Amino acid sequence: MNKRGRQVVDIARYFHHLDNDATIAALERRVENGDSIFDNVDAGVWFRDCHTEVDQPVQGTVEGVIPSWIDGVLIRNGPGSWNVGEESFDHLFDCSGLLHRFKISSGLVTYQCKFIKSESYIKNHAARRIVVTGFGTRFVPDPCASIFQRIATLFKPGSDNTLVSVYPIQDQVYALGDSNYMHRIDPATLDTLGKIDLAGDVTILHQTSHPLTTSDGETFNLGVTLRPTGPRYCILQLNDVSDLSFQTIFHVLDKTNGSVVHRFQADSFFYLHIINAYEDTNDGIVVDICCYRNPAMLDCMYREALKNIHSTPRYAQMFRARPLRFRLDLASPRTAPTGKVRPSVICDVGCETPRMNGQHQGRSYTYFYAISADIDRDNPGTLIKVNVQNNTCKSWSQKDVYPSEPVFVATPNARKEDEGVLLSVLLWSHHPTRVSLLVLNARTMQELGRVNFTTPTPVPKCLHGWYFPHERKDA
Numbered sequence: 001m002n003k004r005g006r007q008v009v010d011i012a013r014y015f016h017h018l019d020n021d022a023t024i025a026a027l028e029r030r031v032e033n034g035d036s037i038f039d040n041v042d043a044g045v046w047f048r049d050c051h052t053e054v055d056q057p058v059q060g061t062v063e064g065v066i067p068s069w070i071d072g073v074l075i076r077n078g079p080g081s082w083n084v085g086e087e088s089f090d091h092l093f094d095c096s097g098l099l100h101r102f103k104i105s106s107g108l109v110t111y112q113c114k115f116i117k118s119e120s121y122i123k124n125h126a127a128r129r130i131v132v133t134g135f136g137t138r139f140v141p142d143p144c145a146s147i148f149q150r151i152a153t154l155f156k157p158g159s160d161n162t163l164v165s166v167y168p169i170q171d172q173v174y175a176l177g178d179s180n181y182m183h184r185i186d187p188a189t190l191d192t193l194g195k196i197d198l199a200g201d202v203t204i205l206h207q208t209s210h211p212l213t214t215s216d217g218e219t220f221n222l223g224v225t226l227r228p229t230g231p232r233y234c235i236l237q238l239n240d241v242s243d244l245s246f247q248t249i250f251h252v253l254d255k256t257n258g259s260v261v262h263r264f265q266a267d268s269f270f271y272l273h274i275i276n277a278y279e280d281t282n283d284g285i286v287v288d289i290c291c292y293r294n295p296a297m298l299d300c301m302y303r304e305a306l307k308n309i310h311s312t313p314r315y316a317q318m319f320r321a322r323p324l325r326f327r328l329d330l331a332s333p334r335t336a337p338t339g340k341v342r343p344s345v346i347c348d349v350g351c352e353t354p355r356m357n358g359q360h361q362g363r364s365y366t367y368f369y370a371i372s373a374d375i376d377r378d379n380p381g382t383l384i385k386v387n388v389q390n391n392t393c394k395s396w397s398q399k400d401v402y403p404s405e406p407v408f409v410a411t412p413n414a415r416k417e418d419e420g421v422l423l424s425v426l427l428w429s430h431h432p433t434r435v436s437l438l439v440l441n442a443r444t445m446q447e448l449g450r451v452n453f454t455t456p457t458p459v460p461k462c463l464h465g466w467y468f469p470h471e472r473k474d475a
């Protein structure tokens with residue numbers, strides 16, 4: 001235990017403790033007996049295909065009260081369709097990206113959705129089959145093409161699909177995936193306006209789908225670039241790329257010149273999202289991360305894996321994530337191989353897609369909000385509020401309902417960190433053409449209201465989004 005009562009752990013042992021051999025063996029016995037497991041989770045919500053774009057805004061039906069001060073647009077991105085013609089993508093991250101738009105004004109909400117018109121989307125739909133290789137889907141050359149045409153297609157670049165997040169950079173809005181591509185979108189119409197290829201401009205092979213804009217307005221991202229000696233991590237600052245280092249998990253950089261001032265090593269782990277990071281008052285840097293033991297969770301999102309959840313004993317274990325806190329002590333840096341940073345457990349609850357009050361990003365903070373990552377809990381579709389100061393959490397859930405990433409919107413003139421609402425998009429297990437916008441009181445995690453929509457198309461589960469207050473005239 002550390003001073004705050006948090007359990008300090010070795011990452012591998014900790015995750016093994018959460019899913020020990022006896023637990024897995026018991027699940028394996030149930031599958032051998034023909035039983036279905038993880039029955040509380042409905043993987044079907046991940047298999048919904050949007051077949052009709054909702055081009056014009058449709059008005060929803062309000063239940064409860066949507067606070068009239070909420071005046072803005074929530075735009076979310078995510079997998080929109082598994083299928084092209086008779087063919088299907090093999091991995092969730094290859095599905096055609098679909099943008100959802102909820103416009104909130106005067107207590108009313110409208111909904112629209114539109115596919116991102118990437119080159120891959122246009123080519124695939126023109127051919128009515130998958131003709132572009134993606135993250136986990138390798139296209140099969142057309143058997144009717146000549147041998148020369150088939151060989152030529154193997155050297156075509158991969159997919160420019162950007163289905164993960166929405167992020168504002170300066171006065172533009174972009175859809176991003178974990179790749180070298182970004183699509184500029186119109187936040188009013190959801191139209192695709194243009195594409196940026198970082199591989200062409202600054203030889204970036206890949207960037208994360210989560211850039212970060214600091215309080216002074218600079219936007220950074222982590223990428224991978226190619227050098228004569230091989231691939232290297234790099235930090236992107238808008239169009240400025242600085243080359244850093246091959247190795248180490250934690251680099252502490254001088255923001256003014258990009259030089260590495262400290263390196264820290266920790267046990268290996270995998271993550272998709274950093275919750276927050278800040279300098280504390282004792283010459284240390286705190287980094288809170290939604291950690292996985294390893295990248296096996298990426299395998300969980302193959303089409304076949306999702307279909308076989310109920311007969312895969314290790315599925316919950318592979319998806320197990322926990323919020324861990326790493327403190328990098330700048331006064332006594334433990335550079336490898338002299339020592340490793342051991343994390344403490346913020347809260348023993350599975351968390352993913354963490355969001356927080358943006359005013360506390362990069363600063364000491366108390367709360368973050370997330371969705372459950374434990375598919376074997378009583379209700380896998382749960383929204384979670386974590387207090388990182390006292391290691392407690394609150395939650396909200398409803399049977400057979402799957403909420404999206406919760407987006408925090410502060411009350412005007414708010415004084416407390418959790419004074420505001422959470423916006424989350426709800427899907428229902430048995431109603432594929434039903435979607436709702438939920439508004440929770442962020443302090444109490446109690447529902448204030450929701451707006452229900454019946455759509456002409458199934459609404460697929462989305463990944464990330466962004467709330468644009470109405471001072472943006474274009475949203």
Ligand SMILES: [Fe+2]
Pocket residue numbers: 164165209210272273464
């Ligand atoms: Fe993400």
